[in-house]
Amino acid sequence: MDKPKESVSRIEGEIEVRGKGKASLHLFRHLSPLTVSALLRAMPIESRVSVQNSMVCIFTNLRVGVEKPKTEFLRGDAAFLPLNSTLCFFLGRVSSGRPLNHVGKIERGIELLENVKPGDVIVVRLSQEETA
Numbered sequence: 001m002d003k004p005k006e007s008v009s010r011i012e013g014e015i016e017v018r019g020k021g022k023a024s025l026h027l028f029r030h031l032s033p034l035t036v037s038a039l040l041r042a043m044p045i046e047s048r049v050s051v052q053n054s055m056v057c058i059f060t061n062l063r064v065g066v067e068k069p070k071t072e073f074l075r076g077d078a079a080f081l082p083l084n085s086t087l088c089f090f091l092g093r094v095s096s097g098r099p100l101n102h103v104g105k106i107e108r109g110i111e112l113l114e115n116v117k118p119g120d121v122i123v124v125r126l127s128q129e130e131t132a
Contacts, residue, residue, distance in 0.1 A: 011040065011126065015089070015106070015113070017049075018121040023109030025078060025124065032067045032101040035080050039103060044125035045087065049116050054092040056113045058122050060085050069099030078104040087124065089113050 013025040029036045039045070039062065047058035062085050073079060073090040079100035080087055089106060091114055106113070116122070 011036070013043070013104075013124060013126050015109070016123040016125070017112055017116055018123065020115070020120070021109065021112045023112045024107040024127075025104055026107050027078070027104040032080070032103050035062075035064045035067050035101040036103050038062050038064045039080070039087070039124075040126070044123050046121060046123045049118060049120045049122055050086070051116060051118050054094050055088050055090050056116055056122075057081070057086040057088045058124070060087055064101070066099050067101045070102050071096045071099055073100070073102070076106040076110050077102060078106060 009029045011027040013027055015023040015025050027036050027039065042060060042062055045058065045060055047060065050057045064080065064082055066082050073094045073096065075090060075092050077090045079102045081098060081100045083098055088100065091110065
């Protein structure tokens, strides 16, 4: 069995769209350490999808403040919006009016998220949780 390809900063995870497939997600602690740690403690995170202009979001129960805020994101970026506790995945270049905490990047399977519909269920988990 292969060892997980992890470092102290990079954590491998996955995004599952129930009944449709999975995408690969890498979280990076150095981008927003407090936010990434809170996400890891909360996993698996399961929620219905909200689709908005070039991004797909899921609501969480996390309470984390603004940390290393950014407003410019590229296709595949993953970020947390403290204002309403949503985890967002960007499908294209986006300039946000609200600051978000950049937490990672979708490495494979972004096409899956381009085809989600409002009401689809997404589960975000660590890669190892699938085999545990």
